[in-house]
Amino acid sequence: MKHAIGVDIGGGSIRVSLFDETGNELKSNHTKTPEHLNNDSFLKLLVETIRPLKDGSIGIGVGSPGPLNNDTGVMLNSANMVGLSNLPIKSVLEKEFSLPVFYENDANCAALGEAIFGNYKQYESQLILTLGTGIGGGFVKQGQLYTGYLGNGIEIGHTTAVLDGALCGCGVRGCVESYFSTKGFLNRYKEKTNTLLPHAEAFFELVKAGNKDAKNILDFGTKTLAHAVRNAVQLLNPEAVVFVGGITKSYDLFGGPLEKEIRETIFSVLNERLKMGPGGNISGTLGAASLVFVKEKF
């Protein structure tokens, strides 16, 4: 059975696991990344975190926040890892380990992992939304990831939900992730009440406790998300829409109205065939490793 390495680069840590092609994790390793980084110190840490797992692997898949160039395998910059710029991930790892290296943004990796190993893996195509700090998106058709030109496509979080709406981290007003994401909920709640909540769980606790402001923010956010998904479904016509990421732990608080609004606003011919719901709990490292398994196949 073939084995592949998946690398998940996040703000604060590098996680690496070795998987077999059925998705079983065989070994793992991780390193905390220091606050002050430069390209050389980061690449050294990355190589040393991967090294103990390299034996028996047919390739390395890497996921990180974008923006990136998936052809050259370069991370252009990162909002969470200041100090890194034009980081040549693919060339450095290929040289070090003499293995093929595939590199995509983390939302695309999550989407591919979900499409290959998750709850909706049997379907022809999947649109996957990662609901977390922000909103990531990915589209997989017949087991292949659609990344857009050089890897920055399906950025559903940064599609417009409210014209001239709240300011998003990307610098534009009204993106859907300004209304439905951890950042969105906390910012909208602070705007309304002048209270900064520490995390999404605190926000959902307020919703459960019947707090009117929190409930209104969630209801409006759910509506904006539903219409972002509607737009994407009308464009892509996926067989399944799958929601993954930390916020889906609270799916019972918004999933019903979300699915209802989507189903009521897409073409009825699309609605009849569409499957929709929360995904499996596929790790970022397995998502990255699935890049290798998929490239093997095509």
Ligand SMILES: [Zn+2]
């Ligand atoms: Zn935005």
